[in-house]
Amino acid sequence: MKLLLTGGAGYIGSHVAALAEREGHSVTIVDDLSTGIANRIPRPVVDINLASTESVERLSRLMRETEFDAVIHLAARKQVGQSVEIPEQYFLDNIGGLANLLLAMREHDVKKLVFSSSAATYGMPTLDLVDEDYPGVPINPYGQTKLAGEWMVKNAAAWGLRGVNLRYFNVAGSESKKLADTAELNLIPIAIAQLKRGEQPIVFGTDYPTPDGSCIRDYVHVEDLAKAHLMAVGYLDRPVQEFATFNVGTGQGASVLEVLEELREASGIEFEEVLADRRPGDPPRLVANTNRIEKMLGFKASFGLKEIVKSAWDAAN
Ligand SMILES: NC(=O)c1ccc[n+]([C@@H]2O[C@H](COP(=O)([O-])OP(=O)(O)OC[C@H]3O[C@@H](n4cnc5c(N)ncnc54)[C@H](O)[C@@H]3O)[C@@H](O)[C@H]2O)c1
Incomplete structure (x- = not known):
């Protein structure tokens, strides 16, 4: 498969990239290296800040050059404390970045997306084992951006997107x-x-x-989490997806x-x-x-x- 992976120079993304390549997929990485490390991955990344105004055009160019089978979107800011201090930046990067990505995917008919969400969407749950239907209320801007991101993925079903939200626990x-x-x-x-x-x-x-x-x-091992991403891509190949959101723990x-x-x-x-x-x-x-x-x-x-x-x-x- 031809996969577009955002945030692939990051901690989790580089594990997803390594596993995907071991499994024989071809992986193109988009990353602005804001928190990523270039030498985690064997070749240069496509340096696009997804939240920037030119990102839709640059992603479109990439999608014109390569017909991607699916996108795995991990690029985001992830510091809870920082999200309280600079919430606008979190909304711009995490929600704006996803919106730009979806615009480019829609334009180029790329219809499969795995989105990196978080258990932070649950806020302060009262269940011993929290399930995906628990009506969580995030208690910080970071968790809010992830829950809103899930809604964006679900809403894009209107133009035919098949999306999966993976709610990671502690990686x-x-x-x-x-x-x-x-x-x-x-x-x-x-x-x-x-x-x-x-x-x-x-x-x-x-x-x-x-x-x-x-x-x-x-606590979930990052190698197990990487595996869950590729399983999620496989799930999107099925004719019908019963669920859009999955805990990974x-x-x-x-x-x-x-x-x-x-x-x-x-x-x-x-x-x-x-x-x-x-x-x-x-x-x-x-x-x-x-x-x-x-x-x-x-x-x-x-x-x-x-x-x-x-x-x-x-x-x-
Ligand atoms: N680490 C965890 O425990 C955890 C838990 C739940 C969810 N997540 C989510 O997993 C994803 C990856 O997390 P990570 O731990 O690998 O973090 P990370 O900071 O190591 O990786 C994020 C990557 O995205 C890139 N990036 C950030 N903003 C970007 C932008 N606007 N445009 C292009 N690239 C951008 C960074 O350079 C970096 O390489 C994030 O979406 C995060 O919210 C992580």
Whole structure:
């Protein structure tokens, strides 16, 4: 298949690109390298800022040159805290970028899209295992841009788009050093970076209503997530798509303290974590109900927390 992949120089995108190429697909990457790293991928990217005014024309040129079978759209800003500080920029990049992409796809009759959404669309869910029909209300501009993006994908069915929204839970791990998550934005890369600097990892909140008092999340290995994208492209080939939105997680929760215990083992460093107050806006528990993706796409995560943390540690060292 000929795939157009946006955000392919990013942490997740580079794993999707590597897997797609191993599976024999031809992959064209569009990325403005704002947070991406060029040497994660073997060849130059097409440098387009999707949110820029000229992007529809530049994407159109690309689509005239190559008849893409499907688009996988990952390019976006993803920092929750930053989205609160500069919400306009998040709406411009995440929603404007997707709108430009859809305009070009519509013009060139490219009718299959996998969209990178997030569990941030759920806000503060009260279910133990949150399913796709849960009426979540995002609690920050980042989550809002992802939910609005899902609506855009669904609305484009009016002109024949077949779209899938993949709601990623907590993505971590790496297939290699080259593709490691180098941004210190999520628990595992933050804690690894702290250990490497000789600092102690910090636990924000130890009085949540969870067994050990720290927050619980669903950690999914980035290689499993990459696989889900290609399965989603396959799903779009079926004559009928019953669902447009899928959780991508493991269905297993792990607390911050459990993750740090795995990190103690993977690193061999006997650190003491620093216990700190809660941060605003952290749901106590966010774990995926994975029934839909298992049933409809045949997706089941193959890596657990141990492999995730070990691969992240190995990739960073
Ligand atoms: N990492 C996670 O845990 C997580 C969880 C849920 C959803 N997501 C989503 O997954 C996607 C990829 O995340 P990631 O962790 O790989 O982040 P990343 O920052 O490593 O990758 C994003 C890529 O998109 C590119 N990009 C950003 N804005 C662009 C624009 N306007 N035009 C062209 N390229 C642009 C960046 O240069 C980068 O290469 C994002 O959409 C993110 O919101 C990530």
